[in-house]
Amino acid sequence: MSAxxxxxxxLASSLGLSITTVSRALxxxxxxxxKTRERVAQAARQAGYVPNTAARTLVSGRSGFVGLVLxxxxxxxxxxxxxxxxxxxxxxxxxxxxxxxxxxxxxDQAELAVLRHVVESGRADGVVITRIAEVDERLAYLRRRGFPFVAHGRLLDSDFAYNWLDTDGAHAFGEAFDMLYDLGHRHFGLVTISEPMTFRHLRQDGLAAAIARRGDPSVRLDVATAPRFDRGARIQAVNRMLQAPNRPTAVIALFDELALTVMEEASRAGLSVPRDLSIIGFDNxxxxxxxxxxxTTFDASIRQCAREIADMLLTVIADRPAEPLTRLIRPTLVPRASHGPAPRARN
Amino acid sequence: MSAxxxxxxxLASSLGLSITTVSRALxxxxxxxxKTRERVAQAARQAGYVPNTAARTLVSGRSGFVGLVLxxxxxxxxxxxxxxxxxxxxxxxxxxxxxxxxxxxxxDQAELAVLRHVVESGRADGVVITRIAEVDERLAYLRRRGFPFVAHGRLLDSDFAYNWLDTDGAHAFGEAFDMLYDLGHRHFGLVTISEPMTFRHLRQDGLAAAIARRGDPSVRLDVATAPRFDRGARIQAVNRMLQAPNRPTAVIALFDELALTVMEEASRAGLSVPRDLSIIGFDNxxxxxxxxxxxTTFDASIRQCAREIADMLLTVIADRPAEPLTRLIRPTLVPRASHGPAPRARN
DNA sequence: TGCAGAATTGCAAACGTTTTAAATTTTTGC
DNA sequence: GCAAAAATTTAAAACGTTTGCAATTCTGCA
Structure with missing residues (x-):
């Protein structure tokens, strides 16, 4: 039944050769x-020979796998x-x-425990970690072990170097501000989350830097904060911002899901986008x-980034480069219809 | 450096025990x-012992992995x-x-080749296959090998039994038709794809069956077909249907992406949804x-299905049940605003 | 023909675990 | 206190591969 x-x-005995020779030939x-190499290759193809991963991993110490903890x-x-x-x-x-x-x-399980298991059971030759937190124990652990990894995202500051690829959120948020400023907006809203993720700081800092660069004291920034996964709190925070007596004319959201909430609540409140309110998101x-x-949002081309992360990690695994690999990817603006000139009169 | x-x-030598005992104790x-078991467990915890996957797989023949070809x-x-x-x-x-x-x-790679590799290299104890085609060589291969698998989707008819979980698209399409019929619609459109996927037939058959059940000769069904991944052709086919002199008043799409195209093109053509045209999708x-x-669409709760598929597969791997496991999941209607009563007058 | 050296092939150990069968220690019953 | 039984532990083989080193075969040349 089961083949x-x-x-x-x-394979070796059918060819009248030793295991060693067949292994080397392949x-x-x-x-x-x-001639032997060809003969062996032919026989292997015909027999449908596929080397056993476990055996190979055991002896070589390389599994051919890259791990990701979900x-x-x-x-x-x-x-x-x-x-x-x-x-x-x-x-x-x-x-x-x-x-x-x-x-x-x-x-209910600590992500670190799973990561440790993946690393120490020898299942993977390297790992990818995402969603970097302000204080990230995974990063510290991997570094301590000297295990190959690439981070999608960065720490805010670190006393050690590591391999990372990140989206340049700071640049994008600066670009968003500049564009809105040039459209006449002076009163801005920022919708953000309360979790200690580094991308939040990087983006907010990019916005702050762009504001500072203008040196225009008339620019004002309101901030609405809510827990990332609490939809109710998010809606409340957004409405507090939109229904303030003096509301912003342009809102920048940390990412699209927040921006979509702003659009929904704005429309619910009878505001017209972008006539009364401009909104810009991030992620596409x-x-x-x-x-x-x-x-209107920014595209970070996640797929392409992930592809590069894979390349980087495989390089790290194979070559163990002395200098860490780092890549900062600039997201591209996707202009749609949610942004426009600042309204003349205020409500 | 690298721990x-x-x-x-x-672990054994540090405990003054044999490898065998430690293995068994753990x-x-x-x-x-x-007493020994506790002592060993304690020492293992303290040493952070994690069994090597490759070694364990090699000797036991079980990898603890489930494969999916992407x-x-x-x-x-x-x-x-x-x-x-x-x-x-x-x-x-x-x-x-x-x-x-x-x-x-x-x-450019045949999915079957990758599947074979996964199966024959011993990387996985079982596999999940999705997107079942009318004639599916993966299914035939896995069955020939007697390798544990669960299919997400079904063959239309087969002379052998296998484990599957499927979404009851036939039922959903019947439900969609009935609902629209009761709203007064008699002229229907179906937007579908040309690929030989079984889910397409199952859903279409469900629709046909529902139409037949009514036994109403005034019911009419137009069909628009386009290749799944050819956006241009899809738009063309939809427009041909919408701009026919006598267009349908209700369109059922094989899945949401097609339905969204219909909505976009309808709006582009100045049709109001659902006043002039009702649209129902599938997938949510x-x-x-x-x-x-x-x-308005149907939710197939993919995540929940996948979860059940995992359960099924693990059961198959562990127990090798004589009777194949099968589950038909009924999708739930998600009524939104794209469907309504049939318009009175015709254009 | 014989021999050195190159070319080719093979033996055996190793990777870290599980497991069969056997050995050792402890307990029990009388 | 001793034999038998029960409880506990261990030695060694096995899983399928890679690889250092040794063995064998071949080639060219004297």
Missing amino acids: RVTTLKE AGHQQIAL PIRGPNLVDSFLGEFITGLGEGLVAHGADLILATAAQ VVASAYAPPGL | RVTTLKE AGHQQIAL PIRGPNLVDSFLGEFITGLGEGLVAHGADLILATAAQ VVASAYAPPGL
């Missing part, structure tokens, strides 16, 4: 006679980039014959194109 | 004295369910201590909630 798997031993060693959030929360990110990683890995292992961290999620009037 | 990994041998064998499509096409699906699989697997292997099939993608006026 057995061909092993090196079987690996393409020059020391094996060309945290499970609430029952209805799916990381909106997961699909893109994984597709990109897969693309980057397959070019080098590597595959991805996805270890899930249950909701699919819904941002569909939500009327079309959200 | 070494503790092995069973080290596995919780009753034959090992309770086909890479065009540069900008990401499977819209991938994130949800993987999250669900992860959730289902983690409960049993299993993890997921994601093998990517490059664009995120954008369907945002695209005005809000798409």
Whole structure:
């Protein structure tokens, strides 16, 4: 019934050769006679020989896998980039014959524990970590172990170097501010989250820097903060901002989901976007194109980033470069219809 | 620098016990004295011992992994369910201590070759296959090998039994028709794809069956077909349908992306949804909630399905049940604002 | 033909675990 | 206090591969 798997031993005996020779022949060693190499390759192909991963990993110490720990959030929360990110990683890995292992961290489980398990069980040759927190124990752990990894995102400041790829959110937020300023806006709103993620600081700092660069004392910035996954609190915070006696004319949101909430609540409050209120997001999620009037946002090309992360990690694994690899990717503005000139009169 | 990994041998010698005893103690064998088991567990915890996956897999023949082959499509096409699906699989697997292997099939690469590699290299104890085609060589291969698998989707008819979980698209399409019929619609449009995927037939058949059940000769059905990933052709086909002298009053789309195209083109053509045209989709993608006026669709709860698939597969791996496991999940209608009563007068 | 040296092939150990069968220690019953 | 039984522990083989080193075969040349 269930077809057995061909092993090196079987292949060897069917060819009248030793296991060693067959192994070397398949690996393409020059020391094996060309004729033998061809004969072995032919037989292996015909027998459908596929080397056993476990055996190979055991002896070589290399698994050919790259690990990613997937945290499970609430029952209805799916990381909106997961699909893109994984597709990109897969693309980057397959070019080098590597595959991805996805270890899930249950909701109540520390992500670090799962990461440790992946690393120390020898399942992976390197790992990717995402969503870097202000104080990130994963980073510290991996560094302590000297285990190959690439971070998607950066620490704010660190006393050690590591491999990372990040989206230049600071630049994007500066660009957003400049564009809105040039459209006449002076009163800005920022909708952000309360979690200690570094990308939040980087983006906010980019905005602050752009404001400072203008040196215009008439610029004003209101900030609305809510926990990332608390939709109710988010809506409340947004409404507090929109319904203030003197509301901003332009709102920049930390990411699209927040921007979409602003658009919904603005429309619910009878405000017209972008006539009464300009809104700019970040991420370019699919819904941002569909939500009327079309959200102006930044595209970070997650898939491409993930692909590069895979490349970087494979380089780190293979070459262990002395200098850490770092890449800062500039997101591109996706201008849609949610931004426009500042309204003349105030309500 | 790079911390070494503790092995069973080290743990054993530090405890003054044999490898065998330590192995058994950690596995919780009753034959090992309770006191010894506790002592070993304590030492293992303290040393941070994690068993080597490769070694364990090699000897036991079980890897603790479940495989999924991820086909890479065009540069900008990401499977819209991938994130949800993987999250669900992860959730289902983690409960049993299993993890997921994601093998990517490059664009030009046969998915079957990658699947074979995953199966025959012993990387996985079972696999999940999705997007079942009318004639699916993966299914045939896995069955021939007797390798544990669960299919997400079904063959239309098969002379053999296998494990599957499917969304009851036939039922949903029947429900959509009935609802629209009761709203007075008699002239229907179906927007579908040309690829030989079984879900297409199942849904279309469900629609046909519902139409037949009514036995109303005045019911008319127009069909627009386009290749799944050819956006241009899709738009053309939709417009041909919408701009026909006698267009349908209600359109059912094979899935949301097609429905969204219909909504866009309808609005471009100056049609008001749902006043002039009712539209119903399938999948409940995120954008369907945002695209005005809000798409009525069916939610197949991919994440939950994936979770069940994981459970099923783990059962299959562990118990090799004689009878195949099958589950038909009924999707739930998500009524939004894109459907309504049939218009009185015709254009 | 014989021999050095190059070319080719093979033996055996190792990777870290599980598991069978056997050895050792402890307990029990009389 | 001793044999038998029960409880506990261990030695060694096995999983399928890679690889250092040794063995064998071949080639060219005297």
